[in-house]
Amino acid sequence: MNSALSLRKSRQKRSYFIWATVFFLFLGACIVGLYYAAAQIDYVWRWYRIPRYFYYQEEVEIKSGIDGEVAAVSFDGENVAVTVAGDGGDETYTAPTRNAVVSEGDMIFVGDTLASYPQWRVGILLLGLWITIKVSIIAIFFGILIGIFAGLARISHNPALKWSAVTYIELIRGSPLLVQIFIWYFVLGTLVNTLLIKQGVGVTIPPLWFGVAALAFFTGAYVAEMVRAGIQSIHRGQTEAARSLGMNYVQTMVHIILPQAMRRIMPPLAGQFISLIKDSSLLGIIAIRELTKATREVVTTSLQPFELWFVCALLYLILTFSLSMWVQYLERRTLAQ
Amino acid sequence: MIDIRNISKTFIVPHEVRALVNVSNTVEAGEVVVVIGPSGSGKSTFIRCLNHLEVPDEGHIYIEGVDILDPKTDINMIRTEVGMVFQSFNLFPHKSVLENVTLAQRVVRKRAKDAAHDRAMVLLEKVGIQDKANVYPDQLSGGQQQRVAIARALAMDPKVMLFDEPTSALDPEMIGEVLDVMKTMAKEGMTMVVVTHEMGFAREVADRVIFMDHGAIVEEGTPEHFFKNPNHDRTRLFLSQIL
Numbered sequence: 001m002n003s004a005l006s007l008r009k010s011r012q013k014r015s016y017f018i019w020a021t022v023f024f025l026f027l028g029a030c031i032v033g034l035y036y037a038a039a040q041i042d043y044v045w046r047w048y049r050i051p052r053y054f055y056y057q058e059e060v061e062i063k064s065g066i067d068g069e070v071a072a073v074s075f076d077g078e079n080v081a082v083t084v085a086g087d088g089g090d091e092t093y094t095a096p097t098r099n100a101v102v103s104e105g106d107m108i109f110v111g112d113t114l115a116s117y118p119q120w121r122v123g124i125l126l127l128g129l130w131i132t133i134k135v136s137i138i139a140i141f142f143g144i145l146i147g148i149f150a151g152l153a154r155i156s157h158n159p160a161l162k163w164s165a166v167t168y169i170e171l172i173r174g175s176p177l178l179v180q181i182f183i184w185y186f187v188l189g190t191l192v193n194t195l196l197i198k199q200g201v202g203v204t205i206p207p208l209w210f211g212v213a214a215l216a217f218f219t220g221a222y223v224a225e226m227v228r229a230g231i232q233s234i235h236r237g238q239t240e241a242a243r244s245l246g247m248n249y250v251q252t253m254v255h256i257i258l259p260q261a262m263r264r265i266m267p268p269l270a271g272q273f274i275s276l277i278k279d280s281s282l283l284g285i286i287a288i289r290e291l292t293k294a295t296r297e298v299v300t301t302s303l304q305p306f307e308l309w310f311v312c313a314l315l316y317l318i319l320t321f322s323l324s325m326w327v328q329y330l331e332r333r334t335l336a337q
Numbered sequence: 338m339i340d341i342r343n344i345s346k347t348f349i350v351p352h353e354v355r356a357l358v359n360v361s362n363t364v365e366a367g368e369v370v371v372v373i374g375p376s377g378s379g380k381s382t383f384i385r386c387l388n389h390l391e392v393p394d395e396g397h398i399y400i401e402g403v404d405i406l407d408p409k410t411d412i413n414m415i416r417t418e419v420g421m422v423f424q425s426f427n428l429f430p431h432k433s434v435l436e437n438v439t440l441a442q443r444v445v446r447k448r449a450k451d452a453a454h455d456r457a458m459v460l461l462e463k464v465g466i467q468d469k470a471n472v473y474p475d476q477l478s479g480g481q482q483q484r485v486a487i488a489r490a491l492a493m494d495p496k497v498m499l500f501d502e503p504t505s506a507l508d509p510e511m512i513g514e515v516l517d518v519m520k521t522m523a524k525e526g527m528t529m530v531v532v533t534h535e536m537g538f539a540r541e542v543a544d545r546v547i548f549m550d551h552g553a554i555v556e557e558g559t560p561e562h563f564f565k566n567p568n569h570d571r572t573r574l575f576l577s578q579i580l
Contacts, residue, residue, distance in 0.1 A: 235425075235427075237423060237425050237427035238427060238429065240390055240421075240423065240427065241421075241423060241427035241428075241429070241486075241489075242429075242441075243390070243413075243416065244388055244390065244416055244419075244420070244421040244490075245416065245417070245420075245440075245441035245445060245489070245490070245493060246413045246414070246416040246417035246441060246445040246493060247413070247441060247444060247445055248413050251444050251445070255440060255444060256429055259431050260429075260430065260431050263431065
């Protein structure tokens with residue numbers, strides 16, 4: 001009896017390891033296959049070129065603004081000061097370097113380099129990543145707000161509120177996000193900005209905000225349906241208990257119903273926000289230089305598409321994975337309570 | 338204190354159910370009224386009408402002279418004066434016991450934090466759960482939860498307390514602890530309307546017993562009269578079935 005049991009256990013264990021090995025072999029085969037195929041078309045992998053698109057060193061050149069002669073080159077610790085004597089007086093240029101490329105007595109024309117020093121700059125991919133994060137966070141914030149209001153309107157008995165919410169939700173859920181982004185930018189954006197100019201306001205709204213609006217309203221419609229379902233899943237007795245204590249509708253919603261509903265819809269909400277981060281890659285088409293647009297630009301200049309698109313995908317994965325980890329942590333914390 | 342005049346209520350779910358038919362009654366201050374009757378007799382609808390959780394189709398309900406069915410009446414003000422305890426407790430699961438009792442004091446009565454806390458602790462001690470103030474409702478037994486619910490309602494300092502089958506969802510051994518709290522309240526002179534199946538409680542505590550059937554009041558009177566020699570056959574039948 002006992003030996004039969006241990007035999008079965010060891011068999012289970014063995015088959016587990018066999019299938020785990022199959023998985024890793026499969027994964028390895030995919031990677032090897034990819035490299036082999038790339039080798040067939042003579043693709044040269046240059047991973048070492050990738051970091052410069054995150055962070056790079058730029059040589060900053062200090063240039064002369066006037067014609068004249070170098071009157072003095074003086075060093076002060078790690079700084080250099082170059083004084084140029086021109087017709088209209090002296091000009092002094094300082095740079096945080098000991099590397100002056102001119103010496104006293106040199107003839108200088110406007111635009112000549114006096115000194116240069118290296119400086120670290122944020123690369124285009126990191127800038128794009130930042131725009132993606134920024135757009136996503138703003139859109140998630142407004143998406144939640146819009147979703148809560150639309151969800152409450154959706155279950156309201158007031159026909160004006162209810163029908164507005166239904167129309168909004170159906171319109172948004174029934175059309176592609178790409179088309180919505182075009183409408184926000186090319187239709188609403190043109191209208192708003194042209195009107196602003198005609199009114200003589202002098203400022204126009206940059207494309208980023210139309211992109212954020214498109215994402216926020218898109219997400220809001222889905223959040224609204226989740227909020228509606230969440231609220232309806234809370235037992236009627238909760239509302240009755242709160243109302244019987246004299247709380248009004250808003251107090252009941254804010255203190256009793258929404259906290260419970262939001263906790264319950266946290267997992268689908270997280271899924272929606274992960275979608276939003278990925279959908280923000282569409283914003284490149286209206287000239288917002290988020291991560292995908294930035295990658296596309298780098299690909300056209302660097303001609304390293306394989307590495308760059310993998311890096312781009314990995315960056316999105318990092319964003320979505322950290323979001324889902326964070327939500328899981330929040331869920332565990334509220335459950336522990 | 339509560340004056341109920343000719344209220345009627347019909348539900349349409351999915352066919353017509355006449356839950357209340359022309360019901361009138363008066364509850365005096367300090368009185369303990371127990372409403373009994375078979376299920377579906379309209380007693381729950383009746384008590385829920387008293388704090389506007391159900392709205393009668395016809396009739397008037399006056400609480401301290403204010404018509405609560407008048408659309409101009411601020412119903413939230415009325416509800417602070419009328420506490421309610423439910424069959425399924427309906428504690429707020431995302432709030433601790435203490436927060437359950439302080440929330441409405443803070444939000445509705447606008448009491449200061451300390452005042453609300455002190456009042457809550459007095460009431461929790463009164464219902465015997467002061468040492469569970471910081472746990473969450475799902476860690477309490479049914480009887481304890483219902484006692485917290487009573488404390489929560491009392492925290493608003495209501496003039497009337499409504500009990501809608503407060504012990505029906507409890508295990509038998511926990512019914513006593515809830516009834517004891519209710520008895521204490523009755524002795525202290527609280528005006529109470531209680532829908533219950535606990536005949537012992539009715540006999541011992543009630544000033545008046547109302548028997549309802551098919552949405553109407555069939556018979557009412559002192560427990561003495563009610564349990565010893567009721568007038569109506571329907572009442573006798575009901576009592577013979579449950580006693």
